Each structure stands twice: as C-alpha cells, then as structure tokens.
Amino acid sequence: MSVSVLDIQLESVDRAVAIDVGTSLLQNDPDSPFHSVVDDQDMIDERCLLILADIEGPELRTTARVGFCTVRVCDEFVELYRFYVAPHFRRLGIARKTLALLSEYVSNEGFTDFYIEATKKEALEFWVVAAEDFAVFPAGHMKWRLSFAPEDLQSREQS
Known part of the structure; x- marks a missing residue:
C-alpha cells in the first residue's frame, strides 16, 4: 500500500504562526x-496560508502541515509568490489539489486568476x-497568469 492524500485544506492561521510553521518546514529542507x-x-x-493534508499509508494515518503558499493581494491582481511542499510529501498530488483550493481563495477575493513566476x-x-x-x-518574462475563469478554460479546451 502506498501513501495517499485523502484531503487537502488551506489553513488560515495567525500570521506569526504561519511564518513559524513555514520556517520550520524550510529549515528541514x-x-x-x-x-x-x-x-x-x-x-x-x-x-x-498553510497546506494541511490528511495522509494515509502503511500503518499511518495523520493530518499534517505539509507546506505553505504565500500570496500577495493587490488592488488589480493576486500573485502566488511562494509555493512550497515539504520534500517527503511531494509527488502525491498535493500541489494540484492546493491550486484548486487557492483558486477558491482567490475567487473569494474577487479575482478569476492569479500570477506566478518561474x-x-x-x-x-x-x-x-x-x-x-x-x-x-x-504575462511577461518568466511570468504566467493562471486563469480559472470559465471563458478562459473553455477557450483552452477548444484549442
């Protein structure tokens, strides 16, 4: 039996707590x-925002803070500034599920997309x-706009 992720949540906690948890994750990597x-x-x-995952594996069932994402919210746009998942939790689909949750978070702020830089x-x-x-x-040198607006997704599917 392999490790699987049963559920993902974005956890909004006190800023100092989020920074402490994120710093602890970074120090171990x-x-x-x-x-x-x-x-x-x-x-x-x-x-x-902290990434909280419900994980199941052989002789294991736990809920853990496995990463974080830092977003910058401006009047005109939202930027996903940092996105981090701890190494031993990578390649389990956490990032993709977290991005879906992040699109809900961004939508609640009144936006239909966010920017990234790679x-x-x-x-x-x-x-x-x-x-x-x-x-x-x-969206510029090494920058992209990720849209979850229905019209953008529909035009992408038709391409």
Whole structure:
C-alpha cells in the first residue's frame, strides 16, 4: 500500500504562526529555493496560508502541515509568490489539489486568476504539471497568469 492524500485544506492561521510553521518546514529542507516564508514589505498585503493534508499509508494515518503558499493581494491582481511542499510529501498530488483550493481563495477575493513566476527550469517543469486544470497565459518574462475563469478554460479546451 502506498501513501495517499485523502484531503487537502488551506489553513488560515495567525500570521506569526504561519511564518513559524513555514520556517520550520524550510529549515528541514537544505535544497529549498526559499530562504524565508514572506518578505514583509509594508506596501504589499502578503498572506501566508498553510497546506494541511490528511495522509494515509502503511500503518499511518495523520493530518499534517505539509507546506505553505504565500500570496500577495493587490488592488488589480493576486500573485502566488511562494509555493512550497515539504520534500517527503511531494509527488502525491498535493500541489494540484492546493491550486484548486487557492483558486477558491482567490475567487473569494474577487479575482478569476492569479500570477506566478518561474525563474528556474525545475520550477517551470513543476508548474506545467501542477497547473493542468488552469488556462495559462504568458504575462511577461518568466511570468504566467493562471486563469480559472470559465471563458478562459473553455477557450483552452477548444484549442
């Protein structure tokens, strides 16, 4: 029996708690591309959401905080600034399920899309797989807009 993810939730907790949990996850991953969970820029509404997964495997059933995503919310757009899943929880479909939840979160903010930036080849390969359920549009050098607007998804399917 392999490990499987039964459920995923985005957990909105106190900012300090989210940063502590995210920092702890990063400290256990020497290969992480991130040095911090947030940048703490005063001009930007930067929110950190924890990824909570219900996981089942051989002799194991647990709910754990397995990653985080940091979003920047502006008047005109939302940017998925950091997206992190701890190494031992990767390749279980967590990213794809989390992106679906993130689209609900962004929708509640009044948006139908969000932006990402992938500056490394590995990141781009990750996003190609993780964003399969979105319409993806170039938005500048190494930047993309992931849309979950019905008209964008419909036009993508017709292409």
